[in-house]
Amino acid sequence: MMLELVDLVKKFGRTTALDGVNLCVAPRSIFGFVGPNGAGKTTAIKIITGLIAPTSGGVRLNGEGLTDRTCAEKIGYMPDFFGVYDNLKVNEYMDFYAGTYYIPYAKRRGIIHELLETVNLSDKYDAYVDSLSRGMKQRLCLARSLVHDPDILVLDEPASGLDPRSRVEMKAVLRRLSGTGKTVIVSSHILPELSEMCTDIGVISRGKIVAAGNVEDILRNLQSARILQMRPLGEPDALINFLRSLPEAGEPALASGGIEFSFAGDDTALAGLIAAVTAQGIGITAVSEKQGSLEDVYMQLTSFSGEGGHADEQQSEPGI
Amino acid sequence: MNNNLNPVFRREIITALRSWRTFFAVSIYVGALLAIAALLLFVVIRIDFVHGFNPQSAITVYNLLSGIQLGLILLLVPAITAGQINGERERQTLDLMLVTKMSALTIVTGKLLSALMLVLLMILAGVPVFGVFVYFGAVSALNIMALTVFMLVTATMVGSVSILCSVLFRRTMIAYVASYFVVLALLAGTISAAGITFYVLAASHDSRMHLSGGFVPFVLSTQWREIFTWLMSFNPLAGFMSLQDAQTGASSLESFLAVFIFRFTEVRLTSAAPLWLVNIVINMGLSCVFVAISAWALKPARRAVS
Numbered sequence: 019m020m021l022e023l024v025d026l027v028k029k030f031g032r033t034t035a036l037d038g039v040n041l042c043v044a045p046r047s048i049f050g051f052v053g054p055n056g057a058g059k060t061t062a063i064k065i066i067t068g069l070i071a072p073t074s075g076g077v078r079l080n081g082e083g084l085t086d087r088t089c090a091e092k093i094g095y096m097p098d099f100f101g102v103y104d105n106l107k108v109n110e111y112m113d114f115y116a117g118t119y120y121i122p123y124a125k126r127r128g129i130i131h132e133l134l135e136t137v138n139l140s141d142k143y144d145a146y147v148d149s150l151s152r153g154m155k156q157r158l159c160l161a162r163s164l165v166h167d168p169d170i171l172v173l174d175e176p177a178s179g180l181d182p183r184s185r186v187e188m189k190a191v192l193r194r195l196s197g198t199g200k201t202v203i204v205s206s207h208i209l210p211e212l213s214e215m216c217t218d219i220g221v222i223s224r225g226k227i228v229a230a231g232n233v234e235d236i237l238r239n240l241q242s243a244r245i246l247q248m249r250p251l252g253e254p255d256a257l258i259n260f261l262r263s264l265p266e267a268g269e270p271a272l273a274s275g276g277i278e279f280s281f282a283g284d285d286t287a288l289a290g291l292i293a294a295v296t297a298q299g300i301g302i303t304a305v306s307e308k309q310g311s312l313e314d315v316y317m318q319l320t321s322f323s324g325e326g327g328h329a330d331e332q333q334s335e336p337g338i
Numbered sequence: 339m340n341n342n343l344n345p346v347f348r349r350e351i352i353t354a355l356r357s358w359r360t361f362f363a364v365s366i367y368v369g370a371l372l373a374i375a376a377l378l379l380f381v382v383i384r385i386d387f388v389h390g391f392n393p394q395s396a397i398t399v400y401n402l403l404s405g406i407q408l409g410l411i412l413l414l415v416p417a418i419t420a421g422q423i424n425g426e427r428e429r430q431t432l433d434l435m436l437v438t439k440m441s442a443l444t445i446v447t448g449k450l451l452s453a454l455m456l457v458l459l460m461i462l463a464g465v466p467v468f469g470v471f472v473y474f475g476a477v478s479a480l481n482i483m484a485l486t487v488f489m490l491v492t493a494t495m496v497g498s499v500s501i502l503c504s505v506l507f508r509r510t511m512i513a514y515v516a517s518y519f520v521v522l523a524l525l526a527g528t529i530s531a532a533g534i535t536f537y538v539l540a541a542s543h544d545s546r547m548h549l550s551g552g553f554v555p556f557v558l559s560t561q562w563r564e565i566f567t568w569l570m571s572f573n574p575l576a577g578f579m580s581l582q583d584a585q586t587g588a589s590s591l592e593s594f595l596a597v598f599i600f601r602f603t604e605v606r607l608t609s610a611a612p613l614w615l616v617n618i619v620i621n622m623g624l625s626c627v628f629v630a631i632s633a634w635a636l637k638p639a640r641r642a643v644s
Contacts, residue, residue, distance in 0.1 A: 064433075067437050068436075068437060069433055069436060069437065087439075089437070090437065090438055090439045091439070093437070095433075095434075095437045097430070097433060097434070099430045100430070101429065101430045101431045101433070101434045102431075103349070103353065103429070103431065105353040105356060105357070106349070106352065106353060110349070110352055114345055114348070114349045115434075115438065117345035117348065117349075118345045118435060118438035118439060118440045119438055119439045120439055162434070166438075166439075
């Protein structure tokens with residue numbers, strides 16, 4: 019299912035949490051929603067899930083405006099908190115949420131078993147929710163959000179506060195889910211995990227989308243120069259001096275993999291560079307191009323994040 | 339367990355039945371009710387029995403006991419109900435319910451029923467205690483039934499006010515205070531409003547009141563009696579006293595109003611139906627209105643723009 023955010027604006031009093039957000043999430047993709055604290059991620063997610071109304075703009079699902087009914091049927095939501103009832107057993111907890119979606123009782127038991135198996139909690143069927151570890155509670159919440167078999171799964175910081183093992187388990191479950199044809203929207207700060215997992219990302223900062231699209235495309239477009247590494251045969255001084263004489267090469271520096279420098283040129287220019295180096299009698303044992311990380315892109319795009327932090331922190335609606 | 343039950347109510351039943359507190363609270367309540375009834379009956383009947391058994395003694399105990407029950411309802415229901423929605427907010431489970439197929443009305447009614455469950459259980463568990471007074475000839479079984487219905491409806495009305503406060507006020511303490519304020523307004527506010535109206539009317543009717551500094555007999559017009567009756571219809575205490583009067587043949591409500599509010603003045607209420615019955619109907623209507631507003635206020639997201 020194609021999910022679109024169209025000119026989404028959300029204001030809380032004088033604060034603009036979302037400022038004309040346009041975003042398209044392709045069907046069956048794993049979409050990473052990235053941004054600093056207060057950028058507007060949670061506000062956008064709450065609008066998608068129908069918990070708050072936009073000031074203007076809206077959300078479309080397969081080209082049609084989202085209604086309360088389609089929202090409840092098609093979207094599964096897992097917030098960044100557990101939201102569990104401690105005095106219930108795992109199967110009762112799941113049964114309660116199955117009831118909230120009016121799933122016939124005859125089908126519930128099978129669905130609950132299947133979902134608990136999906137999130138590796140089958141052995142906890144009769145356990146009390148408050149006896150579960152943090153990671154298990156998180157996976158139980160994921161199972162809860164899947165109880166009505168939604169087409170789109172929206173996860174707000176699903177790995178926050180989890181230990182490394184729980185994160186790996188959560189990631190594995192999400193991959194498995196995307197394999198079943200669900201569209202998964204994940205907001206997170208843990209960028210290495212997102213870059214491994216997501217097919218697309220949207221970077222949001224100060225309520226605006228600053229980059230969106232395929233992860234590799236974004237990385238490629240945002241890198242103005244290639245970062246190359248050359249490993250010289252013997253002492254590196256000759257290579258460093260030669261690179262300093264080239265206008266298209268940036269300042270070379272010693273790195274663990276050899277000499278690292280930026281290079282403003284295409285593949286033909288790179289081939290010419292290699293030929294020129296060898297023509298100088300400098301032996302080279304390896305040439306490699308360093309891949310930029312999502313983290314680099316994130317830092318570049320949200321470089322003013324220190325001034326941010328204005329939206330999510332103030333998103334609660336006024337109340338006494 | 340019935341699977342067509344409101345999911346919220348069903349979940350609450352599971353947890354309530356698992357907890358010893360429910361049984362403990364009901365047992366303590368019924369035990370206390372029995373102890374008070376036994377003590378009062380013993381004292382009153384023993385005093386009166388010198389001159390032979392007087393059913394009026396049992397009526398007095400019945401009135402006292404049912405008054406205690408009403409007082410408990412008015413105190414207990416806001417305490418249990420006003421934190422219901424905020425409890426879900428604090429537990430961070432409200433959003434999880436709002437994104438489901440359940441309507442806000444289902445959530446509100448589920449929470450209200452869950453909160454009232456203990457009180458309803460207490461009221462129903464107290465019915466056999468009141469049954470003792472049928473044995474003594476103080477009241478009939480039908481009277482006990484009417485009293486129970488009155489208590490249930492009053493509890494529901496107070497509960498729905500409290501649930502509305504819980505929806506409107508995000509701070510639990512403010513929700514509690516607001517709930518008790520509304521209950522107080524219904525109890526004392528309606529009487530005060532009636533009293534103020536009376537004095538203003540009486541003063542404009544006869545300026546000698548101001549000159550003498552006292553009060554002169556003043557006969558209320560039919561129109562103003564209707565206003566008083568209308569105001570009293572919202573007052574659970576007035577309804578309760580009217581019910582007691584209807585059951586025991588006394589005129590405690592009008593005496594109460596005449597002595598404490600409209601001093602030295604004869605008061606006659608002009609309701610076509612008994613005031614307690616009007617009170618029940620109004621409380622049922624108010625409950626529906628409060629629940630509807632609560633449901634409307636609970637889910638603010640309206641997707642008008644897309």
